[in-house]
Amino acid sequence: MSRIAVLITDMFEDVEYTEPAAAFREAGHDLVHVGLSAGETVHGKKGEAEVTIDRAVSDVSVDSFDALFIPGGYSPDKLRAHDAPVKFVQEFVQSGKPVLLICHAPQLLITAQALSGRRITGWRSVAQDIKNAGAEYVDQEVVVDGNLVSSRQPDDIPAFVRASLEKLAEAGGKVEAAAVRQR
Numbered sequence: 001m002s003r004i005a006v007l008i009t010d011m012f013e014d015v016e017y018t019e020p021a022a023a024f025r026e027a028g029h030d031l032v033h034v035g036l037s038a039g040e041t042v043h044g045k046k047g048e049a050e051v052t053i054d055r056a057v058s059d060v061s062v063d064s065f066d067a068l069f070i071p072g073g074y075s076p077d078k079l080r081a082h083d084a085p086v087k088f089v090q091e092f093v094q095s096g097k098p099v100l101l102i103c104h105a106p107q108l109l110i111t112a113q114a115l116s117g118r119r120i121t122g123w124r125s126v127a128q129d130i131k132n133a134g135a136e137y138v139d140q141e142v143v144v145d146g147n148l149v150s151s152r153q154p155d156d157i158p159a160f161v162r163a164s165l166e167k168l169a170e171a172g173g174k175v176e177a178a179a180v181r182q183r
Contacts, residue, residue, distance in 0.1 A: 004024060004032070008051055012072070013071060032055060036053070068089070068099045071103070072123065077107050085108065104126060113133070118134075121150045141155075147167075
């Protein structure tokens with residue numbers, strides 16, 4: 001199964017993390033929480049979920065993961081203020097490996113200049129930003145464009161999970177054994 005980097009910090013949208021994360025685990029995928037500081041505990045904006053960061057984004061490599069999952073809320077906006085998460089996202093998109101985005105997550109790809117020529121969806125308040133970044137904004141519950149799987153909001157989570165699991169199955173877990181041992 002796949003080893004998924006979950007890029008997250010404080011003020012993530014609780015349900016946009018908890019529901020996909022539970023579905024990914026149930027399907028046998030391994031989640032590694034990546035954030036600004038290893039060992040830090042980050043909290044959802046509604047206070048319903050908390051996550052302990054396993055690895056600092058500055059200490060990980062795209063080669064160590066099969067996919068990237070970015071929950072929405074204010075977390076993506078907070079992360080894009082730092083160079084290491086932006087570089088990680090940019091490299092992940094360029095790798096061709098699955099990048100799973102919901103709600104405000106495209107903000108990180110905008111800052112990483114990784115959306116030009118792509119089709120994507122996201123929360124309606126970032127639609128114009130997505131267009132300004134050179135992407136086609138599509139207002140539907142899930143959009144799959146190459147390695148990107150995106151959704152707009154919590155109501156879209158069931159479709160997002162289905163499309164993400166399909167993309168993960170299509171990509172298959174291919175992390176090299178040496179990279180996995182780095183954990």
